[in-house]
Structures are given as structure tokens and as C-alpha cells.
Amino acid sequence: MKSNKDRCIALAGVFQAASMAAQIAESGTAESENMEASIRSLFKINADSVEDVYGGLRGVELGLRLIQRQLGEKQTDNVMVTQYVIALLHLEGKLRKNPAMLEQIKEGIQLADRRMDHFPLLHANIIAQLADIYSNSISTLKPRIMVQGDPLHLQNPDNVNRIRALLLSGIRSAILWRQCGGGRFQVIFNRKKLAEEARRLLHVL
Numbered sequence: 001m002k003s004n005k006d007r008c009i010a011l012a013g014v015f016q017a018a019s020m021a022a023q024i025a026e027s028g029t030a031e032s033e034n035m036e037a038s039i040r041s042l043f044k045i046n047a048d049s050v051e052d053v054y055g056g057l058r059g060v061e062l063g064l065r066l067i068q069r070q071l072g073e074k075q076t077d078n079v080m081v082t083q084y085v086i087a088l089l090h091l092e093g094k095l096r097k098n099p100a101m102l103e104q105i106k107e108g109i110q111l112a113d114r115r116m117d118h119f120p121l122l123h124a125n126i127i128a129q130l131a132d133i134y135s136n137s138i139s140t141l142k143p144r145i146m147v148q149g150d151p152l153h154l155q156n157p158d159n160v161n162r163i164r165a166l167l168l169s170g171i172r173s174a175i176l177w178r179q180c181g182g183g184r185f186q187v188i189f190n191r192k193k194l195a196e197e198a199r200r201l202l203h204v205l
Contacts (some may be wrong), residue, residue, distance in 0.1 A: 002180035006050040007199040010180050011085075011187070012063030013041060013054060013173030017085035019066055021166045024147025024159050034062045035162070037120055038169040043113050050176060057205055064198040071187070072195025073075065080148065087145045088167065089184045092174035094141045101137050105168075108133035124158060131164035139164070140169055 010103045014045060015040050020030040037059030054060045064162055095101060112129045119125050153159050187194070 001072050004193060004197050005201065006180040006192055007177060007182045007186070008064070008067065008194050008201060009014070009057070009060055009117070009171055009195060010069055010177040011182060012060035012198065013038065013049050014063070014085050014088055014177060015066040015070070015081065016060055016063030016172030017148075017166045017173060018088060019078070019081045019083065020105075021035070021147055021163045021170070022078075022081050024150070024166070025147045025154055026164050028153040028156065028159055030116075030162070030166075031062070032122060035166070038151055039121055039127075039165060040129070041080040042109055042169050043116075043120070045109075050180060053176060059159060061202070062205060064202050065084045067198035068202065071191035072199065077102065084167075086145070086184065086187065088144070088170040088174045089177070089187065091141050091145070092171055092178060093184070095138065096173075096178070098141075105137050107122060107132050108136075124161070125167045127158075128161045130168055131161035134164040134171075138168065164174055 011105070016034060019036065020035055023030045035052050040055060041053045041059075044053045050058060055202065057064070066081065070078055096107075108129070112126055115126060116131065147154070147163055147167075
């Protein structure tokens with residue numbers, strides 16, 4: 001049985017991916033250290049623990065801060081991010097009922113993993129391949145996530161690829177959240193517990 005700590009870390013992964021997708025859409029940039037932790041989680045299929053999926057708690061620090069703020073302090077400065085999080089959790093539920101698509105995603109990630117023998121994790125080639133996986137799978141499910149931002153940044157193909165790769169990592173975290181016993185409504189009804197757990201974990205860092 002997974003603990004509240006595990007659920008909080010997994011949800012932090014969803015919040016972090018959603019937040020960076022929003023950042024890139026709005027400003028064209030995202031912190032590479034955070035992005036690396038989120039993208040790397042796609043390849044950590046047989047991790048020893050939930051924490052290990054992100055390379056330790058530090059890998060989801062941004063997500064934990066967002067949970068503390070969004071779910072605990074009732075701040076509304078990131079309403080869009082919370083909407084993306086709910087959408088990702090909803091799409092994970094649809095994906096779970098589609099084993100063929102899950103297999104397709106798994107095969108795509110394995111292929112990208114092999115290509116990392118030749119390219120670093122955040123290389124444009126790897127990100128483009130992950131973006132293609134998202135476009136050919138999750139993006140075909142309804143309702144699609146319509147990321148909003150500055151048209152200037154959203155017209156840049158590299159930014160679009162990074163957003164899609166991050167949304168794919170958000171789905172990975174949503175799957176982990178579900179495996180840890182999380183559900184869509186827990187984000188609403190358990191928000192205080194999750195915010196308290198995020199605060200506790202941030203204190204450990």
C-alpha cells in the first residue's frame with residue numbers, strides 16, 4: 001500500500017510537468033534542471049521507489065511548491081496549471097482503458113531510450129521523438145489539452161515539442177499517482193492533506 005507521501009510526490013510530478021508546459025507556452029523557457037527530472041521520469045519504469053522516479057525529492061521540488069501553494073494557500077495565480085493537472089488526470093483514466101495505446105507509448109519510449117546512446121536527454125531529437133509519441137497517442141484522446149500562451153512561442157516547433165514531451169511526462173506521473181491510490185477527486189477533497197505533505201517534504205529538502 002502506497003503512502004500519502006508517495007501520492008504527493010507523484011502528484012508533484014503532474015503539477016511540475018503542467019507548470020513547465022505553461023511556462024514554455026507563455027515565456028518560451030523552463031528551468032532545464034526541472035525539465036530534466038520530469039523528462040527522465042519517462043524512462044524510469046522499474047524504479048525502486050516513487051521518489052527514485054524523479055531522481056529524489058529535489059527532482060519534484062517545483063511540483064511540491066505548487067501543491068503547497070495551489071492546494072494549501074488557495075492562491076489562484078496558476079489556475080491554468082491546475083486545469084492542465086485535472087485534464088492530465090482525466091486523460092490518464094481514458095488511457096488506462098486503452099491497452100493498445102499504452103503499449104504503443106511504451107514501445108515509443110523504449111525506442112527513445114535506445115537513441116539516448118547517441119543523444120543527451122534534452123537533445124532536440126529526443127524531445128521531438130517524445131513529442132511524436134504524445135501527438136500519436138494522448139493527443140488523439142478527447143478532450144485534448146489546449147495549451148494557451150504567447151502565439152510567438154507557440155509557433156516555435158521546438159517549444160511545441162517541449163510542451164508535448166512535458167505533457168507526456170505529466171501522463172507518466174498521473175499513472176504513478178493512480179498506482180499509488182490517487183484519484184481525480186482526491187485533488188479536491190484531500191487538498192489540505194496533500195498540501196501539508198508537500199510542506200513536510202519541502203522541509204526535508
